[in-house]
Amino acid sequence: MNDTNGAKKDIELATIRDLLKKQNGMLGQSLIFSNHLLYLKKSVSLLDLEEIKRVLVEKLPHILSIRYFTLFLFDKKSNKLDLACHNRPDLPQSMSIAIDDSPVMKEALDHGKYIVEGNYQNSKFFQGKRNSLFQNNFLVCAPLMIENEIVGILNLNDNIKGFFSVGELDFVINITEFLSLTISNALLFEKVEDLSVTDGLTGIKNRQYLENIFASEFSRSLRYKSPLSAILIDVDHFKSINDTYGHQKGDQVLIEIGKVLNVICRAHDTIARYGGEEFVVVLPETNAKGAFPIAERIRDQVQSLSFSNDTKHWNVTISCGIGEIDFEKMKSKDDLLKIADLALYKAKESGRNQTVIG
Amino acid sequence: MKPIELDVFREIEILPSPPFQIARVLNQVNTMSFKDFSAETMIQNDPSMACQILKIANAPFYGYPSQIVSLEQASNLLGPGPIKNIILTTPILESNNEAYSDYNIAVRSLWCHMIITATFALEISELSQLHASDECFTAGLIHDIGKIALLVYQPKIFAIIAKKAKREKISLCQAGSETLGWPISEISGHLASIWGFPEKLINALKLNKNLESNNQESKKLSALVFLSDCLANNLDYHDGWDTSESSIETWIFETLELEQSTLDSWIPKLKEVAELAVAAFES
Numbered sequence: 001m002n003d004t005n006g007a008k009k010d011i012e013l014a015t016i017r018d019l020l021k022k023q024n025g026m027l028g029q030s031l032i033f034s035n036h037l038l039y040l041k042k043s044v045s046l047l048d049l050e051e052i053k054r055v056l057v058e059k060l061p062h063i064l065s066i067r068y069f070t071l072f073l074f075d076k077k078s079n080k081l082d083l084a085c086h087n088r089p090d091l092p093q094s095m096s097i098a099i100d101d102s103p104v105m106k107e108a109l110d111h112g113k114y115i116v117e118g119n120y121q122n123s124k125f126f127q128g129k130r131n132s133l134f135q136n137n138f139l140v141c142a143p144l145m146i147e148n149e150i151v152g153i154l155n156l157n158d159n160i161k162g163f164f165s166v167g168e169l170d171f172v173i174n175i176t177e178f179l180s181l182t183i184s185n186a187l188l189f190e191k192v193e194d195l196s197v198t199d200g201l202t203g204i205k206n207r208q209y210l211e212n213i214f215a216s217e218f219s220r221s222l223r224y225k226s227p228l229s230a231i232l233i234d235v236d237h238f239k240s241i242n243d244t245y246g247h248q249k250g251d252q253v254l255i256e257i258g259k260v261l262n263v264i265c266r267a268h269d270t271i272a273r274y275g276g277e278e279f280v281v282v283l284p285e286t287n288a289k290g291a292f293p294i295a296e297r298i299r300d301q302v303q304s305l306s307f308s309n310d311t312k313h314w315n316v317t318i319s320c321g322i323g324e325i326d327f328e329k330m331k332s333k334d335d336l337l338k339i340a341d342l343a344l345y346k347a348k349e350s351g352r353n354q355t356v357i358g
Numbered sequence: 359m360k361p362i363e364l365d366v367f368r369e370i371e372i373l374p375s376p377p378f379q380i381a382r383v384l385n386q387v388n389t390m391s392f393k394d395f396s397a398e399t400m401i402q403n404d405p406s407m408a409c410q411i412l413k414i415a416n417a418p419f420y421g422y423p424s425q426i427v428s429l430e431q432a433s434n435l436l437g438p439g440p441i442k443n444i445i446l447t448t449p450i451l452e453s454n455n456e457a458y459s460d461y462n463i464a465v466r467s468l469w470c471h472m473i474i475t476a477t478f479a480l481e482i483s484e485l486s487q488l489h490a491s492d493e494c495f496t497a498g499l500i501h502d503i504g505k506i507a508l509l510v511y512q513p514k515i516f517a518i519i520a521k522k523a524k525r526e527k528i529s530l531c532q533a534g535s536e537t538l539g540w541p542i543s544e545i546s547g548h549l550a551s552i553w554g555f556p557e558k559l560i561n562a563l564k565l566n567k568n569l570e571s572n573n574q575e576s577k578k579l580s581a582l583v584f585l586s587d588c589l590a591n592n593l594d595y596h597d598g599w600d601t602s603e604s605s606i607e608t609w610i611f612e613t614l615e616l617e618q619s620t621l622d623s624w625i626p627k628l629k630e631v632a633e634l635a636v637a638a639f640e641s
Contacts, residue, residue, distance in 0.1 A: 009453075012462075015377050016450050022384055027446050166388060174439070 024166070026323030033171040036063045043177060051188040053085035059088060064172060065133070066159035072097075073183070081105060081153065084183075088157075090133050091343075103127070103155050104141050106193050114142040114173065136162045141170055144180040151180045151187075160301055170318045199273040201251055210272035213348070217270070218333040221284070221325050228325040229291040230333075231281040232340040233257075233298065236317045236352040238277035245309055250277075253307060253316050260301045264294065280337075288324035288357045295320040295355040303353065317353035319344055324357075364514060364539065365549050374405040374451035376465050383407070383445050384456075387416060400441065401429070403639050405508045406451075406499045409412045411436065413497070413553040419551050419581050424556050428492035429499075442464050449508065464598030468509075470639055472502050473596040476637040478586035478628055485624055497562040502597060504545030504563075506528075520599045530600040541565075581613035586622075593625075593632060 025324075039065055043055045055073075060069055067090045072081035080096045082316030099106050104125035110116050117123040119136040121130060130137075138159040140160025144151040154176055164172065197209035205213075214230070221228035235241070235253060242250040254277065261271040261279060270282040283291050302318050323336045330336055350356070359507075374382075386400055401407040410428055415432035416424050426432050433441065453461045479498030483491040486565045515537070523533035534542035547564030562579040565587075588604035591597075611618065 001453070008467070012453055015381075016452065018376055019380050019384070019450055023446055026384070026387070030446065037557070166390060170438075170442075 008305065023168070024105055025097070027229045029167050033174070034168065037174055037178065039063075039272075040175065044179070044182050044207060046182075047186050047189040049084075049190060052182060052186055057085055057087050059132070060175075063340075064156060064175070065160045065168070066156045067160065068133070069157065070155045071179075072155075073152040073187075074109070076150075084152065088133065090131065096174050104139070105155070108141045108143045108153060109150055110145055112145055112148070114140060115168075115175070116140050116164065116169065131157075134158045138162055140172060142165065142176040142177050144183065146180050146184055149184075154179065169296070184310075199258075202255055202273050204258045204261060204279075205270065205272040206276055207272060210270065210274065210280055213270050214280075214333045214337075217282055217284050218325070218330075218336065222327065222330075225327055226285055227287040227290075228336070229283045229286050229288050230323050230340050231283070231291055231355075232274070232321045232323070232337065232344045233279040233281070233295075233318050234348070235277040236319055236342055236348075238316075241316065245307075245312075245314070249307060249309060255306075256305050256307075257302055257316075257318070260298060260305070263296050264301060280340075283350075288322045291322045291324070292355060292357060295322055297355065299355055317345040318350050320355040321345070321347055322355065322357045362512065364540065364544060367511065367545055367548055370507055370511060370549060370552075372410055372447075372448040372449060373503060374510060375404050376407040376451045376462075378466070379404050379406075379469065380450055387445055389444060390450070400445065402495075402499070403469070403473050404448075406505055406506065407444055407448050408449065408496065408499050409503055409549070409553065410434075411441060412500075412555055412559075414440060414444065416554040416556070424554050427559050428490070428496040430496075432493040437620070438609060446494060461607075464562040465509075467596060467598030468502065468505060470636060471595050471597040472499055472591055473635055474593075474641055475499070475501055475583070475586045476514050476634050477530055477631050478589050481628055481631050482582060482586060482624065485627070486614065486616065489575070493558070493579060494582050494586075497559055497579055498586050500550075501543075501546060501563055501565070501583050501587060503549055504542045504547075505551060505597065507545050508534075508542060523554055523599065523602075527602070529602045530597065544598050577613050581610045585610050585614065585616075589628060590632075593629060593634075595632060621634065 008326050017199065040059060043059060044052050046052050046055070056069075056071060061067060066184060068086070070086040071084045072089065073084045074080075075082055075096070078096070080098055081102070083091065083093075083095045083097075099109060104115055104117075104123075107125070115125075116336050117125065117137070117139045120126055120139040122137075123139075134157055136158055138157065140159075142152075142154045142156070144154060156172065197205055198312060199206040202342040219227070235257065238253070241253060254273070257279065258271075258273070261281065265281055266283075268279075268284055268309065272282075274280045281291075282296070283294065286294075299318055299320055303315060307314050307316065321340045321342065323338070323343060325336055325338030326339075339358040343356040346358075347354050347356040382570040383400060383404065411429060411432045412426060412544035414420070415426040415435050416422070420435055422435065426435060426482065451465065452464070475496045476498035480491050483489045505516075508519075517541075519530065519533045519537050522528075522537060523530045526533065528536075531541055531543070536574040543563065543565045545559050550560045550563045558576045558579055560578045561573075562583045565580055565584050585606060588606045588610075591600065591602070606621075610616070611621075
């Protein structure tokens with residue numbers, strides 16, 4: 001009897017030992033994942049999306065034990081996925097794809113659920129062309145979502161072992177949940193930052209932004225003795241447009257001028273609404289002679305705009321004053337702006353609808 | 359025997375689960391992503407893990423102190439991560455073969471009895487539409503945690519009570535009341551109370567029949583758990599130590615506004631669900 005009890009006890013102890021080992025192993029793995037997650041959280045708790053992307057490229061493959069990954073962000077307006085960051089040598093730095101063009105990403109986003117394919121080539125998503133970059137056909141496609149809002153999608157290729165355990169998959173899901181929040185915060189921050197320097201009416205930059213950028217451009221020009229000019233633009237008879245056709249029409253004029261400036265000015269020029277009906281264009285690496293044809297093109301284009309209400313059609317004109325940096329005499333951007341302002345005054349005095357170099 | 363106070367159970371933070379339960383749940387955790395499992399399916403056969411989940415969900419940290427009554431609510435609140443951690447940290451119940459030759463069989467029966475009580479509570483709540491079924495299931499599942507606590511943390515006293523019940527051919531509850539001076543169900547209620555469970559659940563675990571008339575919801579839950587417990591015993595799903603039949607007291611019928619004939623008509627269905635629950639438990 002005692003022997004039987006002893007044998008029973010031994011079997012039971014062996015069972016308990018095995019279970020404890022199992023629990024211990026799983027807890028150990030959980031702790032490692034928690035540490036990785038905490039480490040990633042510390043590294044990616046940033047508001048700058050570019051910085052987040054840099055950290056992901058550097059750390060994500062190691063933390064997830066994969067060779068390659070791609071992170072796409074969802075553009076709601078175009079219904080496309082924009083490649084945000086990746087570590088794949090076969091892909092360009094940026095690209096956009098329509099959701100319908102990738103069956104695997106489409107399914108993951110449609111169902112809001114991750115897809116794991118141990119052998120992608122045998123899956124229904126395979127489109128007949130194997131990527132020679134990958135050493136195995138392992139793929140995880142995990143949507144980044146906040147509640148039901150799609151933020152983007154994370155694709156993991158080439159797991160080093162060729163498969164993910166359940167614990168590893170859960171870890172990937174934890175990471176995607178965390179990344180969804182971090183990226184979404186960074187995007188919101190970007191948007192808020194952009195809104196704070198954008199003129200609400202015309203959609204171009206506001207005076208606050210201009211002050212900062214103009215000051216830094218001026219310092220840079222002064223330091224490198226590189227040319228810099230500014231065009232100050234004022235809408236002719238704007239008060240009478242408002243009085244005659246109403247403020248809404250006046251606003252429409254300003255919006256259209258904003259669009260003209262966006263079209264004509266170069267990528268590195270800064271355009272801003274300076275206040276009321278005044279606009280400023282800052283032109284780096286450009287002297288007054290170079291700024292003149294740009295101002296004239298703006299003036300021509302604005303003159304050709306046609307506005308109307310129920311009874312009348314009318315056009316508007318603008319006057320432009322150009323100022324250029326003088327390395328000997330000028331100390332700040334305000335000096336340059338003063339010259340442009342004087343030139344604008346002359347343009348107004350000389351009959352409006354013209355450009356004057358100060 | 360030196361009498362014990364209810365307070366000796368105050369320090370208990372967690373109840374263990376038997377090895378067969380831990381092995382089953384760990385196996386499920388290992389083969390199923392936590393996105394795909396719900397707490398109910400994972401721990402619906404385990405009162406110890408269920409208590410731990412309710413204890414955590416009712417902690418002020420999660421914003422609903424002493425308000426979470428069911429495992430379903432707790433699972434929705436906590437999400438899969440904390441539940442997985444609870445599963446991984448549940449201690450293993452070691453057998454006490456020195457005190458009982460058939461300890462493992464009895465423990466298995468106790469677990470089975472709690473599952474059947476939970477299943478009956480769920481089924482009766484649906485048949486009678488008297489109370490939220492998820493709450494009934496949860497209360498049924500954990501109604502005997504006092505027995506587990508006594509068995510694990512006061513094994514000598516438990517042995518005395520079990521022997522007395524056997525010798526005098528009385529129920530374990532009666533033997534417990536006579537030995538301790540208070541019913542074993544008080545331990546369940548006491549643990550529920552120190553772990554921050556809602557009042558409704560505490561009353562149900564105490565099998566409290568003396569509630570104020572303005573506390574009808576709570577009284578119904580108590581009556582339903584009491585009824586399910588009696589039915590589990592009477593249909594031969596005893597707790598491993600208790601083999602006596604339980605009489606269903608009048609207050610249960612009155613509280614649940616139930617006729618004996620109605621209850622009798624439910625028995626075939628209850629037997630059916632019990633068989634399914636046992637099959638799931640044994641698998």
